[in-house]
Amino acid sequence: MIQLPAHQYGLIFRLVEEQDAEFILSLRTDPRLAKHVSPVSNELEAQQAWIRKYKEREARGLEYYFLYTDEQNEPLGVFRLYNIEHNTVTSGSWLAKSGQDELNSIRADLFLTTAIFEEFKFDRCVIDVRKDNKKLLRYHKMFFTVTSEDDLNVYMYMNAADYQRKKEFLTSIIQPSI
Amino acid sequence: MNIETFVQEFAEQFDEIPADQFAADTLFKENDEWSSMTALSVIAMVDQNYSVRLTGDDVRKSSTIEDIYNIVASKQNA
Numbered sequence: 277m278i279q280l281p282a283h284q285y286g287l288i289f290r291l292v293e294e295q296d297a298e299f300i301l302s303l304r305t306d307p308r309l310a311k312h313v314s315p316v317s318n319e320l321e322a323q324q325a326w327i328r329k330y331k332e333r334e335a336r337g338l339e340y341y342f343l344y345t346d347e348q349n350e351p352l353g354v355f356r357l358y359n360i361e362h363n364t365v366t367s368g369s370w371l372a373k374s375g376q377d378e379l380n381s382i383r384a385d386l387f388l389t390t391a392i393f394e395e396f397k398f399d400r401c402v403i404d405v406r407k408d409n410k411k412l413l414r415y416h417k418m419f420f421t422v423t424s425e426d427d428l429n430v431y432m433y434m435n436a437a438d439y440q441r442k443k444e445f446l447t448s449i450i451q452p453s454i
Numbered sequence: 455m456n457i458e459t460f461v462q463e464f465a466e467q468f469d470e471i472p473a474d475q476f477a478a479d480t481l482f483k484e485n486d487e488w489s490s491m492t493a494l495s496v497i498a499m500v501d502q503n504y505s506v507r508l509t510g511d512d513v514r515k516s517s518t519i520e521d522i523y524n525i526v527a528s529k530q531n532a
Binding site: 308372374378379380381382394410411412414418445448449450451 | 467469486488489490491492493494496497498501507508509510511513514
């Protein structure tokens with residue numbers, strides 16, 4: 277099982293706590309960031325209540341909501357693992373603060389993908405990507421296989437062999453030494 | 455490999471900015487659409503079209519499209 281907090285690639289990865297509600301809400305209500313995610317209530321209390329419920333699911337091993345910060349503990353972004361069934365997991369709910377080092381999301385994606393296949397030891401990761409999120413779609417199509425689509429989303433999966441290709445690609449970009 | 459084609463291919467990685475707004479001397483990090491995802495799109499395009507792997511440092515030290523073009527050209531000739 278993964279050891280958290282994890283210090284990797286100059287970032288710190290940990291699980292979301294109730295006190296992170298304000299940061300998460302600031303991301304989810306940012307019009308530029310939120311155009312590809314489901315709308316949420318802009319009330320802090322509702323976000324805190326959602327995290328309390330999430331922590332119950334986390335304790336039962338049903339879901340993991342990660343937050344990553346810089347080395348000064350400044351929060352930078354979030355992502356989530358959910359719909360855990362047998363050896364398959366869904367990853368999503370990606371949001372990252374604007375204006376940060378453009379490599380941080382790549383570092384975070386490398387951490388997440390490695391965690392899925394090497395720490396949690398899932399065999400398959402599935403995602404759904406909004407069709408209007410063209411860049412994200414192009415990126416994921418490099419490593420994921422499309423299974424289906426509807427009016428809103430494209431549905432894809434990645435297996436262990438795809439993961440190895442993605443890991444090699446991302447590692448060569450960020451050249452992790454930390 | 456020529457700079458005009460490269461600028462066009464680079465511009466295609468941006469979804470919200472018309473391609474005719476890009477030139478070799480465009481400071482590509484100064485527009486609102488630049489993000490880690492755009493950086494990945496550019497890196498993937500260079501990988502697929504030129505068989506050259508750009509690193510994060512290559513992107514970080516570049517300001518203009520021509521800077522990226524010159525790095526790709528030098529890696530192709532290495």
